[in-house]
Amino acid sequence: MQISIYQGSGPQAAADAVIVIDVIRAFTVAHYAFLQGAERIYLAQTIEQAFKIKEGNPDYLLAGEVHGEAIEGFDLENSPDQVARAHLYGKSLVQKTTNGVRAALNSLNSKHVFVTGFTNAEMTAKFIRRGMGEGLETIQIIASHPTGDDDLACAEYIRSLIKDDTSITKNQVRERIIRSEAAEKFLADSTIFRPEDITRCLKELDTDFVMKINQSGKIPMIERVHL
Numbered sequence: 001m002q003i004s005i006y007q008g009s010g011p012q013a014a015a016d017a018v019i020v021i022d023v024i025r026a027f028t029v030a031h032y033a034f035l036q037g038a039e040r041i042y043l044a045q046t047i048e049q050a051f052k053i054k055e056g057n058p059d060y061l062l063a064g065e066v067h068g069e070a071i072e073g074f075d076l077e078n079s080p081d082q083v084a085r086a087h088l089y090g091k092s093l094v095q096k097t098t099n100g101v102r103a104a105l106n107s108l109n110s111k112h113v114f115v116t117g118f119t120n121a122e123m124t125a126k127f128i129r130r131g132m133g134e135g136l137e138t139i140q141i142i143a144s145h146p147t148g149d150d151d152l153a154c155a156e157y158i159r160s161l162i163k164d165d166t167s168i169t170k171n172q173v174r175e176r177i178i179r180s181e182a183a184e185k186f187l188a189d190s191t192i193f194r195p196e197d198i199t200r201c202l203k204e205l206d207t208d209f210v211m212k213i214n215q216s217g218k219i220p221m222i223e224r225v226h227l
């Protein structure tokens with residue numbers, strides 16, 4: 001089994017399985033959305049596409065950001081703390097973000113595409129190792145932030161769990177997330193960015209599912225796959 005780590009959201013050659021990482025904050029948001037009862041999360045390349053999807057499905061909720069900030073007309077920000085408090089039971093979301101969603105949409109040339117932040121990293125690694133390990137020759141782990149160490153640390157953590165080595169610890173990952181450039185604006189004295197978002201990005205959650213992209217419909221969507 002060959003495991004390669006790439007940084008950035010650009011397309012890569014196809015692999016047997018791809019794990020797209022976005023710790024701050026897209027796929028931490030997705031994880032909390034499912035825990036709050038969301039059924040599915042459609043992925044939108046652009047704001048315009050997100051609004052177009054909502055035009056045909058007015059009960060869908062739009063979630064996302066531009067430069068990390070709220071989008072006028074969207075129902076939710078790209079904020080794990082806000083989503084963790086939302087009532088999303090039975091809801092469909094449409095997510096548009098700068099790094100994670102773009103990287104996921106650029107990975108659809110591969111059959112099995114998983115997404116996670118740090119919150120579901122261990123579960124995702126276990127699923128790959130146990131559930132699919134035997135059939136996978138090539139695995140790509142995409143650290144979606146182009147230069148940030150948050151996603152890279154999480155990618156190295158997942159690789160170590162799949163390979164069952166101890167090359168990086170949870171605490172080392174947490175330290176690198178806190179020190180990453182993507183975390184800076186949340187830990188500065190900001191009226192726009194919540195420090196609680198980073199707190200949520202750092203917390204591993206005990207859940208019995210992974211987040212996998214279903215490519216069978218017109219619009220790719222993240223759905224829960226139970227172990």
Ligand SMILES: O=C(O)[C@H](CS(=O)(=O)O)OP(=O)(O)O
Binds near residue numbers: 026027067078
């Ligand atoms: O909203 C975020 O945290 C980031 C945007 S930025 O890198 O902070 O400008 O988007 P994401 O796609 O979740 O990395």
Ligand SMILES: [Mg+2]
Binds near residue numbers: 023100144
């Ligand atoms: Mg990010």
